Amino acid sequence: MLALTACDREQTVESQHRIMPGEPFPEVVLPGLDRDDLSLSQLRGKVVVLNVWATWCPPCRRELPSLQRLGELLDNERFQVVGLSVDDNRHEPREYLIDRKIKLESYIDLDMSIANRLGVVVFPDTFLIGRDGRLLMSIEGEREWDSPQVIAALEAAFTGDVAALQGALHQDVRE
Secondary structure, three states, X not given: OOOOXXXXXXXXXXXXXXXXXXXXXXXXXXXXXXXXXXXXXXXXXXXXXXXXXXXXXXXXXXXXXHHHHHHHHOOOOOEEEEEEEOOOOOHHHHHHHHHOOOOOEEEEOOOOHHHHHHOOOEEOEEEEXXXXXXXXXXXXXXXXXXXXXXXXXHHHHHOOOOHHHHHHHOOOOOO
């Protein structure tokens, strides 16, 4: 029996098509939770790990510590790990992160407009964006982000070899 590894939400009319690997990632500005807003175009030249999560989603909460560790292990000159909460207020995700000492660079999508634009219907949902601003791949559901295999695959992706991402990230870590 498999453990629950993702939280679903009803698809809304506003949800757009899912971005496919190789397509340009939409230009979005992430509203700051406790920091300035961030335009993803500011991160060009880096591989970006954009994790969309919510405090009400148990798999999201379980995966956050491994995302923080991933961000600490990767070279911040070449990689950026970013969290985007879809909670409907700033207090809950801010307090959740503080209480658990998670220092992941965090932003908030209060009305889910960004999540809808990206076609997110399952949480957590993580987008790996290449140095050129194109989607490398997206991963729905919980993963263990700081494993040696994932780190090696991200390092390879930085140099242009994205094939390793498939094997490293398409496994359900809770199987």
